[in-house]
Amino acid sequence: MAGGAADCAFWIRYISRVAKVNEYRYDTNLNAKAIARLLSAELKKQKQKVSSKEGQDDGLSVGTMVAGWAKAEGPSLFYVDSSGACIEGDMFCVGSGAQFAYAILDSVGTSIPSEIPAPSTTAETVASPLPTDTTPATALPLRSSKSHRTSVLGRLSAEQAIDTAVRAVRHATYRDGYSGGYINVLVVNATGIHHIKRVDSR
Numbered sequence: 001m002a003g004g005a006a007d008c009a010f011w012i013r014y015i016s017r018v019a020k021v022n023e024y025r026y027d028t029n030l031n032a033k034a035i036a037r038l039l040s041a042e043l044k045k046q047k048q049k050v051s052s053k054e055g056q057d058d059g060l061s062v063g064t065m066v067a068g069w070a071k072a073e074g075p076s077l078f079y080v081d082s083s084g085a086c087i088e089g090d091m092f093c094v095g096s097g098a099q100f101a102y103a104i105l106d107s108v109g110t111s112i113p114s115e116i117p118a119p120s121t122t123a124e125t126v127a128s129p130l131p132t133d134t135t136p137a138t139a140l141p142l143r144s145s146k147s148h149r150t151s152v153l154g155r156l157s158a159e160q161a162i163d164t165a166v167r168a169v170r171h172a173t174y175r176d177g178y179s180g181g182y183i184n185v186l187v188v189n190a191t192g193i194h195h196i197k198r199v200d201s202r
Contacts, residue, residue, distance in 0.1 A: 002095035003082065004061035011062055015039050032068025036078035036086050039066065044084025063094040067188045075188070090154065097172030097179035104168035108156075158187070162196060173201040 001008045018038060019030050030038070043062060060082035067077050079085070079092045093101040156164060162185055173179040185196040 001062065001064035002098075003063050007060055007062050007082070008064070011039065011043070011064075014042070031070045031073070032066050032076045032078060033070075033073075033088070035068070036066040036080050036088075039064070040080050040084050040086035043080065043082050047082065047084060065092050065094060069188055069190050071190075093168070093172075095172070095179065097169075097176030100172040100175040101168040104171050105164065108164050162187075166199060170201050 001012060015035060015038065019035060022028070022030055043060065046060060062080075062082040064080050065077060066080060067075075069075050077089060077092065079087045079089065079094065081094075091105060093099075093105070095101075166183055166185060169179075169183050173181075180201055183199050183201050185198070187194045187196055
């Protein structure tokens with residue numbers, strides 16, 4: 001999640017609370033799509049509530065990715081921001097340095113040889129990192145058959161995808177004055193959320 005530290009901290013706590021209440025009340029977990037849509041609806045509601053007062057800006061600054069794995073759908077990745085936008089995709093970057101991170105991902109995507117075999121039907125997602133107002137966040141698919149149809153980055157191995165994500169974020173910290181700190185690499189797959197490593201962005 002990227003944006004204002006206070007906004008991000010509040011909405012992370014809010015969505016976590018709603019997810020927990022749903023889990024206890026209905027004995028089921030919300031999937032990534034449900035959480036992304038819920039967050040989008042709440043941000044949109046907040047924006048409309050404040051914007052309805054003439055001459056006032058909503059003041060929200062939130063940009064986040066919601067990643068998850070469901071038994072029926074497999075991996076999923078959503079982009080949600082303070083305008084209420086909710087977009088499903090296979091690769092996103094958020095934060096002030098996002099455009100620089102995208103440059104690395106785009107260059108890697110166009111340089112992958114076409115003879116690399118298509119990925120298997122299993123999938124994982126790597127996302128890095130979590131801090132707000134520091135490092136831009138990057139998420140891309142690993143070994144996803146769905147991603148193979150929409151992005152050549154789906155052909156990367158897990159190790160290649162992790163290295164690419166770290167390189168993209170690190171490049172952004174060199175080009176963007178508001179980016180920096182540590183890069184946290186996480187993998188989301190069928191067995192849960194795994195913190196792979198934490199590296200200095202310098």
